[in-house]
Amino acid sequence: MNQESANPLDNLQLISINEMIDSVAGRQLKDFGKVNTEIKPDGTLITNCDRWSDQFIINGISEITNNQEGILSEEGSKILPTTNAFWVVDPLDGTTNFAAGIPHWGISIARFRDGEPETAFLDIPVLKKRILAIRGKGVWINGQSIKSKRNLHSQSQCVSLCSRSINILQKKPHERFPGKIRLLGVSSLNMSSVALGQTFGALEASPKIWDIAAAWLILTELNCIIKWLDINPKNVKPGEDLSSRNFPLVTAISSDHLEQLIPWSNILMEYIYPQINLNL
Structure with a gap:
C-alpha cells in the first residue's frame, strides 16, 4: 500500500464520507419500520436496507480511498484486512429496533490505522445526530466540539x-x-x-x-x-x-x-x- 493511503483523512475525504452517510441515513429513514426481516445463520436479523446500506458504504469508501484500503463489514467480509489502514463498518446497528419501528439505531463507520481506530463516524438518523471522533483531536457532534471532560x-x-x-x-x-x-x-x-x-x-x-x-x-x-x-x-x-x-x-x-x-x-x-x- 502506498504511503498516501496510510495518511490521516483529508478534509475532502471527510466531506465525501459525510455526504455518503447523508445518503445512507436518508434511505434508512424512508425504510424505517416498513421492511421485512430475515434471520441470518447467527440468529440475528437482516433487511434489504442493511444490505443496500452496506454495499453503498463499501462502494463509497472504495471510491474515496481509490481501493487502497481494506474493508471489514457486518454484511460483507469479516476478515481483518492486511492493509495498514482499513475500515470497519456496521451499516445499520440495531436492525431489530429499525425493523420494529423503534427509533434507536445507528450507522457506525471507523477507519483504523496501526490496529486502532483513527477516525470514527456514528450517525443516529432519527435524532439527526452525527458524532465524529479523530484520534488525538477530539469529538464533535454535528460539527460542534465536545470538551474531553x-x-x-x-x-x-x-x-x-x-x-x-x-x-x-x-x-x-x-x-x-x-x-x-x-x-x-x-x-x-x-x-x-x-x-x-x-x-x-x-x-x-x-x-x-x-x-x-x-x-x-x-x-x-x-x-x-x-x-x-x-x-x-x-x-x-x-x-x-x-x-x-x-x-x-x-x-x-x-x-x-x-x-x-x-x-x-x-x-x-x-x-x-x-x-x-x-x-x-
Whole structure:
C-alpha cells in the first residue's frame, strides 16, 4: 500500500464520507419500520436496507480511498484486512429496533490505522445526530466540539446493559445493582451513551468488532475507561476471521465508576464465558 493511503483523512475525504452517510441515513429513514426481516445463520436479523446500506458504504469508501484500503463489514467480509489502514463498518446497528419501528439505531463507520481506530463516524438518523471522533483531536457532534471532560460532570445514575448482560441480575438477586438500568438494544449507542454522559457505565457481553469500532474511539477521545474482559481488539491479527470473535467489555466515565461495575463484569464473564480464567 502506498504511503498516501496510510495518511490521516483529508478534509475532502471527510466531506465525501459525510455526504455518503447523508445518503445512507436518508434511505434508512424512508425504510424505517416498513421492511421485512430475515434471520441470518447467527440468529440475528437482516433487511434489504442493511444490505443496500452496506454495499453503498463499501462502494463509497472504495471510491474515496481509490481501493487502497481494506474493508471489514457486518454484511460483507469479516476478515481483518492486511492493509495498514482499513475500515470497519456496521451499516445499520440495531436492525431489530429499525425493523420494529423503534427509533434507536445507528450507522457506525471507523477507519483504523496501526490496529486502532483513527477516525470514527456514528450517525443516529432519527435524532439527526452525527458524532465524529479523530484520534488525538477530539469529538464533535454535528460539527460542534465536545470538551474531553464533559462526560465526567454527568450526574447520570444510569448504566447501559446489553440483552445478554441483563442475566447478571439473576446471579445476585439480593444485591442491588449500582445504577438504573437502560437497554437501548444497540451496542454502539450503549457505549457512546457513556462518552456523552448519558450513563456512567456500560456492560457489553458479546459485541463484535463492527459493533464497537466507532464507539471505541469516541470513548477514548473523551477520556472514558474501557476494560476489555477477554481479548483486546488491538491484539487481533491481520487476516483473522472475526465473524465469531466477541470482545466483551465494561466501560465507565471514571475509574471510581468502573470499580462499581467490575464485580458485575466478573459475574458476566463467569456466566457467559466460564472457560476463561479471569484475573480482573
